[in-house]
Amino acid sequence: MPIFRKKRLFILLIGxxxxxxxxxxxxxxxxxxxxxxxxxKDTVGWAQNIIHTPVNYVTTIFTNIDDIKNTYNENxxxxxxxxxxxxxxxxxxEIKEDNDELRETLKKTKSIQDYNPIQATVMSRSPExxxxxVTINKGIQDGVKENMAVITAEGMVxxxxxxxxxxxxxxxxxxxxxxxxxxxxxxxxxxxxxxxxIEEYDDESNNLLFKIIEESNKDIExxxxxxxxxxxxVFPAGLPIGTVKxxxxxxxxxxxxxxxxxxxxxxxxNNVIVVxxxxxxxxxxxxTEEDNE
Amino acid sequence: MKRIIIPLVLFSFLVLEGVALELLPxxxxxxxxxxxxxxxxxxxxxxxxxxxxxxxxxxxLYGLLFGLLIDIVYTGVLGVYMFSYALVIYIIHGLTKMLxxxxxxxxxxxxxxxxLCEVIINAIYTVVGIxxxxxxDYLIYRMAPTVIANILFLAALYPIxxxxxxxxxxxxxxxxxxx
Numbered sequence: 361m362p363i364f365r366k367k368r369l370f371i372l373l374i375g376x377x378x379x380x381x382x383x384x385x386x387x388x389x390x391x392x393x394x395x396x397x398x399x400x401k402d403t404v405g406w407a408q409n410i411i412h413t414p415v416n417y418v419t420t421i422f423t424n425i426d427d428i429k430n431t432y433n434e435n436x437x438x439x440x441x442x443x444x445x446x447x448x449x450x451x452x453x454e455i456k457e458d459n460d461e462l463r464e465t466l467k468k469t470k471s472i473q474d475y476n477p478i479q480a481t482v483m484s485r486s487p488e489x490x491x492x493x494v495t496i497n498k499g500i501q502d503g504v505k506e507n508m509a510v511i512t513a514e515g516m517v518x519x520x521x522x523x524x525x526x527x528x529x530x531x532x533x534x535x536x537x538x539x540x541x542x543x544x545x546x547x548x549x550x551x552x553x554x555x556x557x558i559e560e561y562d563d564e565s566n567n568l569l570f571k572i573i574e575e576s577n578k579d580i581e582x583x584x585x586x587x588x589x590x591x592x593x594v595f596p597a598g599l600p601i602g603t604v605k606x607x608x609x610x611x612x613x614x615x616x617x618x619x620x621x622x623x624x625x626x627x628x629x630n631n632v633i634v635v636x637x638x639x640x641x642x643x644x645x646x647x648t649e650e651d652n653e
Numbered sequence: 654m655k656r657i658i659i660p661l662v663l664f665s666f667l668v669l670e671g672v673a674l675e676l677l678p679x680x681x682x683x684x685x686x687x688x689x690x691x692x693x694x695x696x697x698x699x700x701x702x703x704x705x706x707x708x709x710x711x712x713x714l715y716g717l718l719f720g721l722l723i724d725i726v727y728t729g730v731l732g733v734y735m736f737s738y739a740l741v742i743y744i745i746h747g748l749t750k751m752l753x754x755x756x757x758x759x760x761x762x763x764x765x766x767x768x769l770c771e772v773i774i775n776a777i778y779t780v781v782g783i784x785x786x787x788x789x790d791y792l793i794y795r796m797a798p799t800v801i802a803n804i805l806f807l808a809a810l811y812p813i814x815x816x817x818x819x820x821x822x823x824x825x826x827x828x829x830x831x832x
Contacts, residue, residue: 383731383733400726404726407668408668411665411669484671486728489688493729627674
């Protein structure tokens with residue numbers, strides 16, 4: 361049946377053309393999801409919301425059993441930390457009041473550190489593990505917008521990739537590439553701060569690559585905290601990203617790159633906070649360092 | 654009735670895939686091995702083997718539909734799962750004409766289907782630039798664990814699906830309904 365064969369081949373070719381067209385459509389720079397996509401995402405998200413609760417209940421039982429094993433050691437450690445914490449609380453309060461007063465006198469009430477938190481719960485994670493994204497249960501209706509930073513108690517986990525009305529998709533730090541840069545800083549006492557860009561996630565070593573732009577005269581030590589600098593205009597300043605693991609020169613020996621171990625756990629994410637920067641983006645300083653290009 | 658149940662089952666598998674990684678032990682999820690649940694695909698396989706007659710293509714249709722849903726909900730790159738699921742299910746549909754359906758044949762077809770599907774998905778993702786794994790690593794770290802895990806799932810589902818779907822096919826024969 362030669363005609364039948366040809367028909368099959370024809371359909372396959374049309375299929376491939378449609379595939380290429382669809383991939384092209386979805387990979388170009390889109391500002392918003394199309395309405396049918398939003399609708400489908402919200403529908404599936406609603407079903408996931410229902411299913412997520414019992415599944416989460418079961419999985420927490422198992423993690424709880426694991427936790428109980430470590431309780432004693434953790435308790436000892438935490439007690440020590442608590443003693444230090446008490447004096448810290450007092451100190452922080454004093455500094456905060458001081459800071460507020462000074463800001464009052466300067467008439468600068470908003471800083472780039474301020475943000476409005478939006479609490480959200482993670483409902484699902486993409487089964488396709490190469491695409492590092494999770495879905496959360498807050499969307500446009502709750503004030504979530506694209507490119508907002510997403511943090512957990514430990515530190516930054518990612519940023520909002522796409523939003524629909526009631527759910528949104530978070531791109532995890534472990535899926536960041538050259539198109540998702542974060543301007544970050546390492547704060548150092550007694551010398552200049554180090555500025556740079558978090559360039560991408562290195563799959564082989566499971567670390568973020570922090571390209572240092574502005575060095576200081578003091579060397580970076582292992583374990584120093586890297587926080588977002590807020591210079592990119594989208595993320596607020598002071599969100600912890602990770603700790604320095606290693607510093608190495610790049611291939612030409614001109615700049616140096618630090619390997620950053622993410623502070624937050626990318627696998628056990630349950631409750632997150634979407635960070636809505638209080639200070640609006642300053643249009644004039646938008647030219648050089650951008651979080652998202 | 655079955656016309657509602659089949660999409661519902663597919664939909665619930667689709668939703669469950671989103672929490673599948675939470676069900677895995679953390680040590681496995683954090684290791685280098687990549688296990689991708691293809692539960693929707695496994696159910697489509699059962700449809701192709703036990704439900705579809707020679708001249709009906711429900712499984713391929715559902716493949717297109719739910720492949721697209723997976724693309725929209727979980728990956729954001731449209732068309733990849735849609736194309737690979739539909740194509741592979743179509744091939745499996747053709748193969749079932751040659752083989753008499755039983756447990757081992759289903760396992761074999763499942764294996765062929767999953768491998769084909771994984772290869773197509775990986776090929777597309779490599780072209781698009783989402784994955785940059787070399788093929789040798791891909792075979793060890795992603796293909797092998799994914800196929801094994803999904804074959805286990807297929808084997809576990811077989812006793813339930815086999816009877817149900819066969820009886821539905823017979824209903825389909827007797828009443829001769831069209832889609």
